[in-house]
Each structure stands twice: as structure tokens, then as C-alpha cells.
Amino acid sequence: MSSRKVDENSKNRQLDEFREDSKDQFMTTDQGVRVNHVDDSLKAGFRGPTLMEDFLFRERMTHFDHESIPERVVHARGSGAHGFFQPYNDSMKEFTKAKFLTDPNVKTPLFVRFSTVVGSRGSADTVRDVRGFATKFYTEEGNYDLVGNNIPVFFIQDSIKFPDLVHAIKPRPDHEMPQASAAHDTFWDFASLMPETTHMLMWVLSDRAIPRSFRMMEGFGVHTFRFINAAGKARFVKFHWRPLLGTHSLVWDEAQKLNGKDPDWLRRDLWEAIDMGDYPEFELAVQIVEEEDEFKFNFDLLDATKIIPEELVPLRPIGKMTLNRNPDNFFAETEQVAFHPGNLVPGIDVTNDPLLQGRLFSYVDTQINRFNSANFAEVPINRPVVPVHNGQGAGFMRQTINKGKVNYWPNSLAEGHPKLASEEEGAYVHHQEKVEGHKVRARSESFKDHFSQATLFWNSMTEPEKKHLVEAIHFELGKVETIAIRERMVANFNKVAPDLAQRAAEGLGIEVKPEMATETTGNFAKDKASEKISEGKSVSESPAVSMEIGKVESAKSRRVAILLEDGYNHDEVMAIKQALQSEGAQAKIVSKVFKNLKSSTGEEIAVDKSHITTGSIMFDAVYVPGGQASVEAMKKQGDVLHFLNEAFKHCKAIGASREGIDLLLASDVAGVQVAEEASADIVSDKGVVSARAAASLDAFGASFLEAIKKHRHWNREEKSMVPA
Numbered sequence: 001m002s003s004r005k006v007d008e009n010s011k012n013r014q015l016d017e018f019r020e021d022s023k024d025q026f027m028t029t030d031q032g033v034r035v036n037h038v039d040d041s042l043k044a045g046f047r048g049p050t051l052m053e054d055f056l057f058r059e060r061m062t063h064f065d066h067e068s069i070p071e072r073v074v075h076a077r078g079s080g081a082h083g084f085f086q087p088y089n090d091s092m093k094e095f096t097k098a099k100f101l102t103d104p105n106v107k108t109p110l111f112v113r114f115s116t117v118v119g120s121r122g123s124a125d126t127v128r129d130v131r132g133f134a135t136k137f138y139t140e141e142g143n144y145d146l147v148g149n150n151i152p153v154f155f156i157q158d159s160i161k162f163p164d165l166v167h168a169i170k171p172r173p174d175h176e177m178p179q180a181s182a183a184h185d186t187f188w189d190f191a192s193l194m195p196e197t198t199h200m201l202m203w204v205l206s207d208r209a210i211p212r213s214f215r216m217m218e219g220f221g222v223h224t225f226r227f228i229n230a231a232g233k234a235r236f237v238k239f240h241w242r243p244l245l246g247t248h249s250l251v252w253d254e255a256q257k258l259n260g261k262d263p264d265w266l267r268r269d270l271w272e273a274i275d276m277g278d279y280p281e282f283e284l285a286v287q288i289v290e291e292e293d294e295f296k297f298n299f300d301l302l303d304a305t306k307i308i309p310e311e312l313v314p315l316r317p318i319g320k321m322t323l324n325r326n327p328d329n330f331f332a333e334t335e336q337v338a339f340h341p342g343n344l345v346p347g348i349d350v351t352n353d354p355l356l357q358g359r360l361f362s363y364v365d366t367q368i369n370r371f372n373s374a375n376f377a378e379v380p381i382n383r384p385v386v387p388v389h390n391g392q393g394a395g396f397m398r399q400t401i402n403k404g405k406v407n408y409w410p411n412s413l414a415e416g417h418p419k420l421a422s423e424e425e426g427a428y429v430h431h432q433e434k435v436e437g438h439k440v441r442a443r444s445e446s447f448k449d450h451f452s453q454a455t456l457f458w459n460s461m462t463e464p465e466k467k468h469l470v471e472a473i474h475f476e477l478g479k480v481e482t483i484a485i486r487e488r489m490v491a492n493f494n495k496v497a498p499d500l501a502q503r504a505a506e507g508l509g510i511e512v513k514p515e516m517a518t519e520t521t522g523n524f525a526k527d528k529a530s531e532k533i534s535e536g537k538s539v540s541e542s543p544a545v546s547m548e549i550g551k552v553e554s555a556k557s558r559r560v561a562i563l564l565e566d567g568y569n570h571d572e573v574m575a576i577k578q579a580l581q582s583e584g585a586q587a588k589i590v591s592k593v594f595k596n597l598k599s600s601t602g603e604e605i606a607v608d609k610s611h612i613t614t615g616s617i618m619f620d621a622v623y624v625p626g627g628q629a630s631v632e633a634m635k636k637q638g639d640v641l642h643f644l645n646e647a648f649k650h651c652k653a654i655g656a657s658r659e660g661i662d663l664l665l666a667s668d669v670a671g672v673q674v675a676e677e678a679s680a681d682i683v684s685d686k687g688v689v690s691a692r693a694a695a696s697l698d699a700f701g702a703s704f705l706e707a708i709k710k711h712r713h714w715n716r717e718e719k720s721m722v723p724a
């Protein structure tokens with residue numbers, strides 16, 4: 001029997017069988033015939049018509065004409081990476097028999113695809129949107145897909161509403177605008193009439209929807225799933241991915257500008273990090289709830305618009321995912337990878353969450369639309385690394401050559417092969433949940449509360465986070481032209497928190513009119529679940545949902561611009577560059593043009609980026625070293641002054657030493673203290689770190705790094721006065 005042992009490289013080895021490398025090879029046709037010329041078609045005479053018999057022309061053109069497949073109807077724009085998962089220990093054995101989660105000696109290969117939801121395949125990366133976080137584990141027991149998002153709840157409770165949701169948020173059907181944005185009438189019309197969206201809207205309006213990097217966002221399975229252990233005992237489970245670099249975001253102005261300057265920002269960031277060996281790492285953790293505790297909360301575990309607050313059920317870490325290899329071919333891997341929440345392995349099962357139930361239908365259906373065949377699981381990126389044996393597969397593009405005359409079961413002619421496995425032999429056996437009920441187009445009243453977790457979210461934000469959320473409402477609803485939609489939405493926000501509604505209304509030039517709020521569209525019925533949960537546990541705040549509280553402070557892989565011109569201070573540049581690198585940060589020299597710059601003492605340094613090709617938005621921090629001539633030259637450059645103003649406005653760490661401080665003073669950076677003339681003190685104020693000649697460079701470097709590790713310094717009250 002073929003082996004089901006899997007190691008970290010199993011998938012890579014399998015893919016190798018399909019890889020093509022043209023090095024040292026002759027060009028051929030698809031039939032393997034060598035080709036001598038590809039610049040002229042075969043013609044009747046030098047100026048004559050092209051001949052139908054030109055098989056080379058026809059083959060090239062046909063391939064080109066058929067190069068595209070339908071883009072995903074949602075999550076069309078994405079970026080993929082290979083990696084592996086390894087459990088820390090066997091502590092999950094008590095809860096699940098899924099081997100890849102319980103054996104610390106097994107490194108399971110996997111492929112992850114991160115995505116935006118709304119935009120088309122060529123849209124920009126840094127739009128305000130949910131991010132998809134889909135992982136295909138190639139396990140010893142077959143493929144397991146965890147198809148999640150970077151937000152732990154969803155807009156709707158029942159997947160029958162998914163087409164409406166997506167129609168409303170996608171560009172309008174009449175003029176196909178706007179691209180990759182919820183900020184238009186149709187989305188907010190729908191959202192305001194569907195109050196079950198409110199909790200998710202709070203997350204989408206928060207900074208979570210503009211991640212700094214795919215490497216710096218959480219992932220969530222969203223639904224409540226089931227773990228089943230070897231004894232057959234089932235428990236409820238929620239999946240969480242936690243980035244080791246912490247969860248960090250862009251600011252909205254920066255995100256919008258990046259859409260123009262580098263629409264591939266997130267894709268490039270992921271690719272470059274892996275390319276440089278800065279492998280993204282995520283911890284997988286779970287919340288586990290005993291079956292008998294199903295109704296112990298004041299919400300329904302089957303309602304995907306609810307989180308289980310971590311304060312009620314803490315996370316249990318399982319292991320770590322490392323992404324360590326970029327794909328070889330975008331189309332073959334990232335575009336063709338096909339996920340499905342119903343790809344399950346023994347030990348993991350679904351629940352009756354009506355959103356999940358609908359997904360179990362949709363994903364295979366949509367893959368058939370994309371691939372035009374049910375044989376998409378044979379595409380290399382989708383193949384399990386364990387053998388596949390069944391009588392299926394005739395149809396478009398079948399690859400496998402199944403031997404023998406038998407493709408049915410039961411059979412005697414093939415001696416009953418392929419054999420059926422018992423549960424002990426690894427067969428997937430569905431959890432035997434008892435179900436009964438009348439056929440009803442309705443839901444339990446346990447799904448009726450659409451607001452209290454939205455309030456929980458609002459209450460858990462720090463003031464800067466609240467401010468950003470309110471500003472996001474001003475943007476999103478500000479783009480809505482129908483005043484009644486703005487008013488209805490603000491009335492719904494009033495049910496979340498009156499101060500939220502008030503602040504939202506102020507920026508929109510409207511009044512809060514509570515009577516305009518929408519109740520619900522659902523058809524609800526009282527049942528056992530609704531009676532039980534009314535007594536259930538809740539919390540009024542959940543610090544875990546804030547990105548600011550408990551923020552991971554790290555400079556690893558952060559990008560720092562060093563602004564220079566000829567005559568810079570060499571020692572300072574070298575010392576700070578080294579300090580940054582020692583903490584895993586990247587230093588890039590930014591100057592007016594590409595050239596080798598000369599220091600005041602004659603050393604040379606190459607420019608990495610010119611002001612024409614970059615901007616402060618492409619960096620996490622900025623440093624201005626001393627050097628009279630360098631600083632004097634930069635004082636006259638609008639690009640440099642804008643760079644500093646903008647970095648200040650976006651609350652990024654700024655470092656300046658010696659004459660570099662004068663450049664800071666020449667910019668519009670306001671309301672911060674800097675080191676006094678002739679002082680040996682290092683001054684660190686609101687993330688602006690400065691030191692004069694007398695101060696130690698080492699100590700200055702350490703203070704600057706501290707400021708970088710905080711990522712953003714929201715306490716810059718004066719930033720709104722800074723023109724950038």
C-alpha cells in the first residue's frame with residue numbers, strides 16, 4: 001500500500017514533477033517539435049496572407065486567446081505562499097484526532113492565499129476591505145482547508161443572503177463603479193437595512209480593514225467548528241491565527257496613497273519578506289467549548305456574527321505556521337488553488353451554522369465555474385500529497401489514468417478495490433449529531449441580537465481606535481449620496497452607542513434620528529436555544545479585540561528611510577544602520593536621484609530609492625542624520641520636507657541627529673520637543689527622537705528603535721495642522 005507519511009517537503013517534491021525549467025533547452029511546440037523562428041508567421045509570399053496551415057501561429061494564438069479563467073467572484077485579488085505547520089506538543093490529542101494538530105514531530109506542508117474580497121484581480125491591495133486568509137494543509141489524512149478571514153465575524157447569518165451582500169458591495173451593475181470599495185450607496189443601503197451586519201461593520205470600519213502587511217494580521221475560522229477526539233467526543237472550536245509580528249495597520253490616508261504609488265503593496269511585502277528569509281509566522285490557537293456549555297453564552301455559537309470573547313474562553317495555542325517559499329508561477333499556484341471549507345479530515349467537523357452550511361455548497365460549485373470541470377482537484381496545487389483512489393474523474397481535463405475495468409462499487413471484478421476503510425484505518429466519519437425539526441424558512445430568536453457585540457467592540461476600543469473608526473464612517477457614508485441611507489445607518493449606530501452615532505452624524509452634517517433604525521429582516525421564532533441563551537454569560541468589554549491594547553512591539557522587518565544628500569555624516573549613518581539591522585529592521589537610503597552619495601569625510605554610499613520612486617508611505621520610520629551640506633541641500637527640497645511632514649502625520653517614528661534636527665525644524669512637524677543646542681540629552685517626544693553632537697550614538701539608536709517598535713504614535717495632537 002502507498003505511504004501516507006508526510007513531511008515538510010512532501011508538497012514541494014510532488015510539485016517538482018510538474019515544474020518546467022527552460023534553461024539550456026530548445027523551444028518547442030506543445031507537441032515537442034523544435035522551433036526555429038517565432039517572429040514571422042508563415043505567409044504566401046513575403047507580403048502575402050498568412051497561411052492557415054501555420055500550426056505554430058495557430059498554437060501560440062490559441063493559447064493566448066484562452067489564457068484567462070473567470071476570476072473568483074469574491075476574493076479575486078490574492079497572494080499565495082508555501083509553508084508548513086508544526087504543533088508545539090501533543091496537547092490537542094485530548095480534543096481532536098486530527099494528526100497534523102497533535103503530533104509535534106510532523107511538519108505538514110501547506111499553501112496560504114491572502115486576499116481582498118471586493119476588488120477584481122487587478123485591483124489595489126490597500127483598500128478598506130476584509131482580508132481572506134485561506135490555508136490548505138496537505139495532511140497525512142488528506143487535504144484540510146481552513147478558509148477564514150482577518151475579521152472574526154461575518155456580515156450575515158445565513159448564506160442565502162450572500163449573493164445580495166456581494167451584489168451590494170461590488171461595483172454597481174449599471175456603470176461598474178466604484179472598484180474595490182464599499183463606499184457607495186448600494187452597499188450602505190443594504191447594510192442599513194440588514195442590522196445583522198452591524199457588528200461586522202464595526203470591524204470593517206476599524207483599522208483591521210487596512211492591514212500594514214499580510215504578515216501582520218490575525219486570521220479567524222469565523223464559524224464554530226467541531227473537534228472530535230479518538231474516543232468520538234465532540235467539542236465546539238473556533239480557530240485563530242496570530243501573527244508573531246503582531247497585528248498592525250496602515251492609516252487611511254496612507255492606504256489611499258499607496259493604492260496609487262504601489263497598488264501591489266501587500267503582495268510585494270509578502271513576496272519580498274519570504275525572498276529575504278524574513279519568513280512570516282503565525283500561531284494557530286483555538287477556543288474550545290464543551291458541548292454541554294453550548295447555551296452558556298448570551299449569544300448563539302452557531303451565529304457567525306458573534307465572537308466568543310477571549311475573556312470568556314481563552315485561546316489555547318496549538319502550533320506555528322511558517323511561510324518559507326514563494327510560488328514559482330502565479331497562475332498555476334495562486335490563481336488555481338481551490339479552497340473549500342468542506343475539505344475536512346478526521347477530527348474536525350462542521351456545525352449547523354447556517355452561513356457555514358451554505359458555504360459547503362458554494363465553494364465546489366464556484367470552482368466548477370472557474371475550472372469548467374470537476375477535475376480541479378487534480379491540478380498540482382490542489383492535489384493531496386497522499387494517494388487518491390476512486391472511480392471518479394471522467395470529464396474535462398482528466399489527468400489520472402485509472403487502470404482496469406472497474407470504476408464502481410461494490411465490485412467483485414477488482415476484488416472489492418479500492419477498499420473501504422474503517423474509522424480506525426482513517427476513514428472520515430461524520431459526527432453523529434442528533435437533529436430534528438420542522439422544515440421552516442426561519443431562524444431561532446437566539447440569532448436576534450444584532451447590536452450588543454457591536455457595542456462590545458466599540459467599548460473595547462482605545463480612543464485613537466474610536467477616532468479612526470468614526471473617520472472611516474465619515475469617509476464611507478460621506479460617499480453615500482442618498483441622505484436617507486446615511487440617516488438610517490447612523491440611527492443603527494445609535495443602537496450600538498449614542499456617542500458613536502453622535503460623532504458619526506457630526507461629520508456627515510446630519511442629525512441622529514433614532515426612529516429611522518432598522519429592526520431586522522429575519523424571520524425569528526422562539527425555541528429552546530433562545531430561551532437558554534437569554535441567561536447566558538457575556539462581557540461588556542473585550543480588550544483582546546483592540547489592536548492597541550497588548551500590541552506586539554517589534555522592529556523586525558520594518559522599513560526605515562534614511563534621508564541623505566552629499567555631505568552626510570558617515571559615522572551616524574553607519575551606526576544607525578547597524579542598530580536597525582541588529583533588530584531585523586531594514587534601512588534604505590533615500591535621496592533625490594540614484595547615485596553614489598559622498599559623505600563629509602569622503603566615504604560613499606549607494607542610493608536605494610529616489611524620491612521619484614518612493615515616498616514616506618512606503619516606510620515605517622524615517623531617520624535624518626547630520627552633515628551640514630546634506631541637510632542644507634535637503635532643506636530646499638519640497639519632496640524631503642513633504643516626506644517628513646507625511647511621516648509625522650501618519651504617526652511614524654522619526655529620528656534626527658545633529659544637523660538633522662535642523663531639517664526637522666524646517667519642516668511643518670509641530671508640537672514636539674527636540675534636543676537643545678549643545679545638550680547631551682536624547683529627547684524622545686511623541687515618537688520623535690533627537691540627539692545633538694554630544695549624545696552617544698548607541699543610546700540614540702536604542703531610543704529610536706524603541707520608538708519604531710511602537711509602530712505608531714497616536715498622541716500627536718498637532719498632526720492635523722501639518723500639510724501633507
Ligand code: HDD
Pocket residue numbers: 072073074075078113114115131132133134147148149153154158159160162221222223304337338339355358359362363364366367
Ligand atoms: Fe467565501 C472565496 C472566506 C462566506 C462563497 N471565501 C473565499 C475565500 C476566502 C473566503 C478566504 C478566498 C479563497 C481563496 O483564496 O481562493 N467566505 C470566507 C469567510 C466567510 C465566507 C471567512 C464567512 C465566514 N463565502 C462565504 C459565503 C459564501 C461564500 C457565505 C456563499 C455561500 N467564498 C465563496 C465563493 C468563493 C469564496 C463564491 C469565491 C472563490 C472561491 O470561493 O473559491 O465560493
